[in-house]
Amino acid sequence: xxxxxxxxxxxxxxxxxxxxxxxxxxxxxxxxxxxxxxxxxxxxxxxxxxxxxxxxxxxxxxxxxxxxxxxxxxxxxxxxxxxxxxxxxxxxxxxxxxxxxxxxxxxxxxxxxxxxxxxxxxxxxxxxxxxxxxxxxxxxxxxxxxxxxxxxxxxxxxxxxxxxxxxxxxxxxxxxxxxxxxxxxxxxxxxxxxxxxxxxxxxxxxxxxxxxxxxxxxxxxxxxxxxxxxxxxxxxxxxxxxxxxxxxxxxxxxxxxxxxxxxxxxxxxxxxxxxxxxxxxxxxxxxxxxxxxxxxxxxxxxxxxxxxxxxxxxxxxxxxxxxxxxxxxxxxxxxxxxxxxxxxxxxxxxxxxxxxxxxxxxxxxxxxxxxxxxxxxxxxxxxxxxxxxxxxxxxxxxxxxxxxxxxxxxxxxxxxxxxxxxxxxxxxxxx
Numbered sequence: 001x002x003x004x005x006x007x008x009x010x011x012x013x014x015x016x017x018x019x020x021x022x023x024x025x026x027x028x029x030x031x032x033x034x035x036x037x038x039x040x041x042x043x044x045x046x047x048x049x050x051x052x053x054x055x056x057x058x059x060x061x062x063x064x065x066x067x068x069x070x071x072x073x074x075x076x077x078x079x080x081x082x083x084x085x086x087x088x089x090x091x092x093x094x095x096x097x098x099x100x101x102x103x104x105x106x107x108x109x110x111x112x113x114x115x116x117x118x119x120x121x122x123x124x125x126x127x128x129x130x131x132x133x134x135x136x137x138x139x140x141x142x143x144x145x146x147x148x149x150x151x152x153x154x155x156x157x158x159x160x161x162x163x164x165x166x167x168x169x170x171x172x173x174x175x176x177x178x179x180x181x182x183x184x185x186x187x188x189x190x191x192x193x194x195x196x197x198x199x200x201x202x203x204x205x206x207x208x209x210x211x212x213x214x215x216x217x218x219x220x221x222x223x224x225x226x227x228x229x230x231x232x233x234x235x236x237x238x239x240x241x242x243x244x245x246x247x248x249x250x251x252x253x254x255x256x257x258x259x260x261x262x263x264x265x266x267x268x269x270x271x272x273x274x275x276x277x278x279x280x281x282x283x284x285x286x287x288x289x290x291x292x293x294x295x296x297x298x299x300x301x302x303x304x305x306x307x308x309x310x311x312x313x314x315x316x317x318x319x320x321x322x323x324x325x326x327x328x329x330x331x332x333x334x335x336x337x338x339x340x341x342x343x344x345x346x347x348x349x350x351x352x353x354x355x356x357x358x359x360x361x362x363x364x365x366x367x368x369x370x371x372x373x374x375x376x377x378x379x380x381x382x383x384x385x386x387x388x389x390x391x392x393x394x395x396x397x398x399x400x401x402x403x404x405x406x407x408x409x410x411x412x413x414x415x416x417x418x419x420x421x422x423x424x425x426x427x428x429x430x431x
Contacts (some may be wrong), residue, residue, distance in 0.1 A: 182252025
């Protein structure tokens with residue numbers, strides 16, 4: 001029987017990567033939950049809304065109720081502050097929380113505490129006091145960098161070039177810490193430690209393009225041992241379990257200097273999932289004391305991220321009428337894989353698929369022969385081959401259906417006669 005894993009909050013970048021990593025698992029069933037309706041509502045098939053914010057006094061009782069109502073076996077927290085509060089209340093909640101122990105989560109939540117813990121193990125940035133930066137000699141210390149002590153992303157993070165800039169910035173973000181400015185390249189090192197604390201994986205990737213604190217373009221870099229050495233030292237000083245990561249940046253002399261450590265996987269660690277290292281799934285297996293192994297393919301990969309679209313459409317239908325030429329079959333040489341993916345989803349949902357086609361091309365062959373050559377004939381419940389003079393609207397015999405065609409004139413004729421939804425190719429992603 002599949003174990004039920006609650007992902008909270010399910011609309012974060014981390015939650016969406018958990019979904020992509022685990023959705024096809026035969027061992028685990030994902031349930032998403034959030035305090036506000038967000039993108040997770042469009043992604044998780046099983047969704048719980050209206051949970052209190054983590055600062056609310058009834059947050060833990062509400063989570064306990066969800067755990068009981070949905071027979072939750074483990075919670076996978078998908079935000080740093082949520083990791084800390086859920087892990088701290090793990091015993092009361094009554095199920096596993098997929099994260100390292102409370103001390104580790106608290107260390108990683110605070111950059112100043114992280115630096116204090118690791119300063120004797122790895123190179124950490126110099127931290128300046130407020131008084132130090134207002135002394136007569138302070139002008140020579142700039143530029144410096146301000147970053148939130150607790151938090152992630154780019155909010156409150158800024159390069160400061162003068163005392164005046166610093167004062168203005170601190171008036172807006174008073175909880176920032178002030179550290180030395182590091183001018184070199186920035187890297188994330190994605191790591192995994194098993195239940196015994198053994199470091200099984202550590203691989204660096206360059207943060208080539210960053211947007212709102214998130215790496216949106218990243219690729220692996222070779223490690224001559226300097227990244228692995230830092231990973232091993234951090235893993236010795238802090239007790240990790242499951243996926244975690246740290247970020248480093250080169251200083252003016254080229255030395256790698258610690259930026260932060262997190263007790264979860266990085267949002268762009270999907271780069272390594274593309275090579276076979278599934279951090280989320282391994283972390284879940286490890287939480288249930290199931291041994292995991294690492295199998296990383298040796299091809300090059302680069303990840304570039306952008307906003308994606310998800311849609312919910314309030315239409316019900318039990319049949320799809322779809323065109324062939326320039327719709328399923330593009331440029332008379334390739335199958336439209338995006339449309340075929342949708343048609344297979346229809347088959348999975350017991351929705352009939354009917355092809356309407358006037359295909360007549362001697363060079364390409366007869367329609368049935370071409371469908372066999374393309375290996376797609378069997379997916380259609382009906383194949384209606386029209387003469388060039390016949391109209392598609394005369395063969396639509398089910399008004400509880402939708403119509404897909406590249407021709408505006410064909411779509412308009414069907415919509416006008418039957419008042420059913422009609423779709424062009426650019427609309428398929430909404431289905």
